[in-house]
Amino acid sequence: MLNFLSSVLGLGNKIDDLGVFDPLMDIDSNYFINIKRLKETNIPEFKESYSKINKRFKEIGILLANSKISSDRLYQRALQLFDFPEVNGIGLGYSNNEHGSGFGPKLRKQIIKDAKQIIDSGVKEPEIFHLVGLFERNVGPDRISDMIACIIEDDIIAYTKRINKELSINSSKYSKFEFVNELLINPYKKSPLLLLPKEVLHEIPIARDWDDIDKVCNEINNIRLEINEVIGNKWSKMSIGYKKDFLRDFFISNPSHLMETITKYRSASVKPYDFKKDAKGEHIVAKIANNLPKNYPIQIQQQSTTFETYQIAQVICNKFKDLIENNKVSELLYYGGKPRPEKIVQRAFFCVADSYCNAFNIGISPETDSGRGPVDFKFERSYEDRTIVEIKLTSSSSLIHGIETQIQEYGKAEKTSKMIYLAVHNGGPQKRIDDLKSFYLSNKAKKGCPELIIVDATPKDSASKYKST
Incomplete structure (x- = not known):
């Protein structure tokens, strides 16, 4: 059998009944934390998570806005703050290994460099970093989910401890398992097993409309016109990487169009993912x-x-x-x-x-x-x-x-x-x-x-x- 937490601990339907995502303990599940769902949740441990994410991004933006060169103290501090190693215990993403990749040093430097140019063009909104997957190569659903999880890790731990208490997942009841600080150590991954509510997860980390580059470009009128004028029919034949490069340069050169994109993103809402029907399967x-x-x-x-x-x-x-x-x-x-x-x-x-x-x-x-x-x-x-x-x-x-x-x-x-x-x-x-x-x-x-x-x-x-x- 696959090693679902519920089957390993003999919990039956109790995890599902609490609205908790039942994780596989030995392999990752291809679902992701959704920023927009965090904004709308009423689960107590996550009510401040969205604000916490934007606070981190605002701080990075202020540092970049006031830095002069990439070697100065403010720029380097922004680079330090944009450090999001994978939170291994949540078991989400594409990796079937013990640990995923997170954001490596090279990718972090590239993103901060591009963010600095965008901010210098006049756009200082924290949502720049929400949408980084639109204009940065090698940034996909798993990395964005890692980024979110890293910022709100304390909230995830608090939620896990509460659920563990409600389900009596503790060292007294499960003496064959190791526990550290009230958290079950996953015997397959050797890290604390962290839980998440289903309502903040999705098949992709942000709304589908904002993960599909072609759809975004089609819905934002000014971007569509620019693409038709400059690239024309070649757009459909371009790789995802080149499309992201185009959007990055376009946003830097046209900050008003980036603001239009951010405004549309802010107004978008995301319905909870239906795990009973589970379109992803x-x-x-x-x-x-x-x-x-x-x-x-x-x-x-x-x-x-x-x-x-x-x-x-x-x-x-x-x-x-x-x-x-x-x-x-x-x-x-x-x-x-x-x-x-x-x-x-x-x-x-x-x-x-x-x-x-x-x-x-x-x-x-x-x-x-x-x-x-x-x-x-x-x-x-x-x-x-x-x-x-x-x-x-x-x-x-x-x-x-x-x-x-x-x-x-x-x-x-x-x-x-x-x-x-x-x-x-x-x-x-x-x-x-x-x-x-x-x-x-x-x-x-x-x-x-x-x-x-x-x-x-x-x-x-x-x-x-x-x-x-």
């Missing part, structure tokens, strides 16, 4: 799929030690197929009538497979890379006993390439001929599926041909309604 799919093996156990007559990983992988893949086709789990793989991306299907499979693997005492590793790119899953008991499983959606244009070439290369890299190709039908064209079947029938007798398992994940008329548990 990562959390709800993992939460529900994580509990499926308990409700739908695999029945095998013999002892698991008599089976090789290939046999176990076959059983698990076919169980996944049964859950999707006959137990209405296919609903998890859609949102708003549209298929979720392949990585969500992979996460659902991993949640199911990992629990079954624990029962059979074999290891499963997602996205292992042995030199020819990452295979989706590797089942392993020993160097001599390993099986790889590759998942592809029928909506993928690389469906045939996956079975003809891709999984074969993964097999060579992992030094195994035990391979399963799991094709999940989510509405891809029938010809593509027919071609897949034709390839398999023509090659299944040949050495090295993976077993093909096709899962019909197309929506069923009477799909069940799932609730996160």
